[in-house]
Amino acid sequence: MDQILDIVPLRSFVAVADRGGFQRAATYLHLSQAAVSQHARRLEAATGRQLVERDGRRSRFTADGEQLLSYARRILALHDEALRSFGVDSEEAIVIGSTEHAAAQLLPYLTATLGKSLPDHRVRYRLDRGTALREALATGRLDLALIPGASDDPRATPVGELELTWYSSPGWSRPSGPVPLVAFDSPCALRTAALETLAGHGIPAEVGAEANQLAGVHAAAAAGLGVALLATFGQAPEGLVPRPDLPPPEPLALTVWRRQGLGPVVSGHAIKALRQLLSANQAPGAVVA
Numbered sequence: 683m684d685q686i687l688d689i690v691p692l693r694s695f696v697a698v699a700d701r702g703g704f705q706r707a708a709t710y711l712h713l714s715q716a717a718v719s720q721h722a723r724r725l726e727a728a729t730g731r732q733l734v735e736r737d738g739r740r741s742r743f744t745a746d747g748e749q750l751l752s753y754a755r756r757i758l759a760l761h762d763e764a765l766r767s768f769g770v771d772s773e774e775a776i777v778i779g780s781t782e783h784a785a786a787q788l789l790p791y792l793t794a795t796l797g798k799s800l801p802d803h804r805v806r807y808r809l810d811r812g813t814a815l816r817e818a819l820a821t822g823r824l825d826l827a828l829i830p831g832a833s834d835d836p837r838a839t840p841v842g843e844l845e846l847t848w849y850s851s852p853g854w855s856r857p858s859g860p861v862p863l864v865a866f867d868s869p870c871a872l873r874t875a876a877l878e879t880l881a882g883h884g885i886p887a888e889v890g891a892e893a894n895q896l897a898g899v900h901a902a903a904a905a906g907l908g909v910a911l912l913a914t915f916g917q918a919p920e921g922l923v924p925r926p927d928l929p930p931p932e933p934l935a936l937t938v939w940r941r942q943g944l945g946p947v948v949s950g951h952a953i954k955a956l957r958q959l960l961s962a963n964q965a966p967g968a969v970v971a
């Protein structure tokens with residue numbers, strides 16, 4: 683038999699199915715789209731069958747392509763199992779994006795939990811704004827994203843709520859005029875929550891300082907430039923103190939977004955872990971490790 687089904691083209695073929703297209707597969711595999719297309723043609727040459735066909739602007743697997751996909755998954759699973767039996771690292775990477783809100787509390791717990799439930803996967807993170815994270819999901823550069831705010835998008839699953847707290851520098855006092863806010867650049871769910879909370883209680887407010895990173899928000903608030911609404915799990919950032927003299931805000935929903943084509947196992951473990959963490963944090967007297 684002269685024809686061979688090589689591992690590399692098979693891995694690209696499976697990535698096309700799992701990532702929802704050639705471009706997303708190329709991004710995930712750190713290859714060019716032309717390289718992934720070439721891999722598909724090599725498989726077609728080896729099998730003597732058309733595996734992919736155009737469907738408008740998109741491509742889809744033929745019946746033969748679907749059949750090969752099933753074999754490809756089994757071949758790759760056995761291939762990776764063989765390598766692991768000889769102590770060769772063949773971990774699959776999971777890339778999780780998160781906004782900076784409460785990342786210090788959420789991500790270490792999530793990493794530890796996924797390390798136990800998915801030992802064959804390596805977890806990497808990217809911190810960014812919510813808009814950028816959703817764009818990265820759409821292009822296949824992220825597998826999951828933790829984004830504050832409710833959403834009816836089918837890719838988003840609610841996992842709980844983030845308790846919000848007002849913070850300022852220890853010496854800050856509320857002025858007689860509008861309350862100065864320290865906030866992230868718009869758009870931002872916390873910025874919106876801060877403005878709506880004060881407006882709902884008839885308290886005039888204005889954004890006095892803006893930053894595009896959490897460190898900048900902390901620094902501006904610590905410098906006395908205003909109050910900041912933050913999700914901190916009750917752990918006051920260094921140089922800041924809670925402000926119980928301002929109206930308590932409603933908790934902020936947290937959703938887990940998943941990319942198209944991601945298997946339910948990975949997203950299921952992440953969703954379960956975050957729900958357990960947020961539920962424990964909201965229980966009376968609970969302490970989050």
